Amino acid sequence: MTAIPPGNTLGILGSGQLGRMIAVAAAQLGYRVHIYAPESGPACDVAAAFTCAAYDDEAALTEFAKDCAAVTYEFENIDPAAVDSVAAHAPVRPGRASLETAAHRWREKQLAEECGGRPAPWRAVSSRAELDAALAEIGTPAILKTATEGYDGKGQIRLASPADAEAAWAAMDGRDCVLEGFVDFTHEFSILLVRGTDGASIAYPPPHNEHEGGILARSTVPAPAAVVEQARDAAALAMAIAQRLDHVGLLTCEFFATADGPVFNEMAPRVHNSGHWTIEGAETSQFENHVRAVLGLPLGAVGLTGTSAEMRNLIGDDVHAWAELLAEPGAHLHLYGKNDARPGRKMGHVTRVRR
Template sequence: MTTIPPGATIGILGSGQLGRMLGVAAAQIGYRIHVFAPESGPANDISSAFTRAGFHEADELAAFARACDVVTYEFENVPLAALSAIADKVPVRPGLKALEVAQVRHVEKAFVRDLGGRTAPFATVDSLDELVAALEIIGTPAILKTVSLGYDGKGQARIDDPAQAAEAWEAVKGQPSILEGFVTFSHEFSIILARAPDGSTTSYPPPWNQHRSGILHLSSIPAPAEIASQWTEAAALAGRVAEALDYVGVIALEFFATADGPVFNEMAPRVHNSGHWTIEGAETSQFENHIRAICGLPLGSTAPTALRVEMENLIGDDATRWADYLAEPGAHLHLYGKHEIRPGRKMGHVTRLER
C-alpha cells in the first residue's frame, strides 16, 4: 500500500466524539480531517471541512470522496450502501466486510465462534413465538437484543422469567432480535488491537471495564489477575478476527473473564470507549494508531506510561463538575463539546495516572 503522507485529508464518516478524538490525533501528525454526517457534532469543532448531508445522498458522498485521500468511520452503523458508493473512489479503511459482520449481532457471534472464540448461547428470534421457544432452550436469565443498532443498553430487555417474554418483545418493538443466555464471569474486559495494511498488529494491555446501567463507567489498567491470565488467548482471537476481516485500523473486542477462559461479548470495528485511557496512558493512543494504520504509517508503541491508569466516563451531569477534575492532581479532563446535557449521555471523560 502507498503511504498517505501528512498534509493529506482524512475523511471521517460521523461527527461524534470518537471522530473528534481521531481528528485531534490526525492533526498532531499533520493531517487534515473532513467530516461527513447528517448533523453537526463534536468532530466539527476541530475539522478542516464539514459536509452536512445524509448517507443516502450519492452526489454529496461522491464529492466528499473526491476531497479525501482516505476515508474511515467513527461508528459502526454507517449504512453499507454509503461505503459501497465511495469504495471505488477513495480507500475506505476499515472496509465494508467489518461493517457487514458487526452490524448484525448473530452474524458477528457466529463469525467469532467459527474462528474459535467462545460465546454465550444465543438464538435469533423474529417473533414472540420464536422468543418463547428460544427461552425454553436457553433458559433464564437472558438478554433480548435487537440484531442491529442499539448501544449502551439501548434496544435491550432483560428476561428473568419466561413469563416476561411478551413484555420483552414489546420492549424491543417486535424487531428482529437475538436472545443471549447469561454467562457467569468475574470481570469484563476488552482487547484494543491495531492492524496495519501489511498485516502486522499490536494490542494494548486489556482494561478492566466496569459498567453502570449498561454504560461503561470505568476502564482501568493493570487489570486484575483474572483478566491478565486470559489476555494472551483473547488477544490471539482478536488477531484472527482482524485477519479474517482483512482489517486496517483499530478494532475492539469485548470479553467476559470466566472460569473456562475469555467469552466473547461483542466487537466494535472502530476506536472504542474502553481505549480512551490510551490518550495519556499509553505511548501511542488508540486514536493515533488508527490514523497511522489507515495511512500506512508504522504502528506506535502500546506500552503504558504509568503504573496505573483509570478512565472514568462523565455521564450527564458529571460533566458539570469540570472544575473539580481540573483541580485534581494526576487527572486529565476531556470534554466533548456537546451542547446539551442529557441523562445517560457521554459528555466527556477524565483519565487518572499514577506514576
C-alpha cells in the same frame, strides 16, 4: 505498505466524540480532516471541513470522497451502500466486511464461533415463536437484544422468566433480535487491537471495564490477574477476527472473564470508549494508531506511560465537576463540546495516570 504522507485529507464518516478524537490525532500528525455526517457534532469543532448530508446522498458522498486520500468511520450503524459510494473514489478503512459484521449481532457471534471463540449461549430471534423456542433452549434469566443499533444498554431487555416474553417481544416491535443466556463472570474486559495495511497487528494491555446501568463507567490498566491470565486467548481471537475480515484500523472485542476462560461479548470495528485511557496512558493512543493504520503509516508502541491508568466517563451531570477536575493534579480532562447533559449521555472523560 504505501503510506499517505502528511498534508493529505482524512475523511471521517460520523461527527461524534470518537470522530473528534480521531480528528485531533490526525491533525497532530499533520493531516487535514473532513467530516461527513447528517448533522453537526463534536467532531466538526476540530475539523478542517464538514459536509452536512445524508448517508444516502450519493452525490454528496462522491464529492466528499474526492477530497480525501482515505476515509474511516467512527461508528458502525452506517448503511454499507454509503461505504460503497465512498470506496469508489477513496479507500475506506476498515472495509465493508468489518462494518457489516459488527453492525449485526448474529453475524458477529457467528464469526467469533467460526474463529474458535466462545460467545454466551445465544439464539437468533425474529418472531415471538422463535423467542419462545429460544427461551426453552437457553432458559432464564436471559437478555433479549436488538440485532442492530444497540449500544450503552439501549435496545435490550432482561427476562427473569418465560412470562416476560410477551412484553419483551412487544417492546422490540418486530425487530430482529438475539436472545443471550446469562454468563457467570468475574470481570469484563476488552481487547484493543490495531492492524495495519501490511497485516501487522498489535494489542494494547487489556483494560478492566466496569459498567453502571449498562454504560461504561471506568476502565483501568493493568487489569486484575484474572483478566491478564485470559488476555492472550482473547487477543488471539481478536487477531483471527481481524485477519478474517482483512480489517485495517482499530478493532475492539469485548469479553467476560469466566472460570472457563474468556467469553466473547461483542465487537466494534473502530476506536472504543474502553480505550480512551490510551491518550495519556499509552505510548501511542488508540486514536493515533487508528489514524496510522488507516493511512498506511507504521504502528506506534502500545506500552503504558506509567505504572497504571484509570479512565472515568463523565456521564450526564458528572460534567458539572469540570472545574474541580481541572484543578486536580494529575487529572487529564477531555470534554466533548456537548451542551445538553442528559442522563446517560457521555459528556467527556477524565484519565489519571500513576507514574
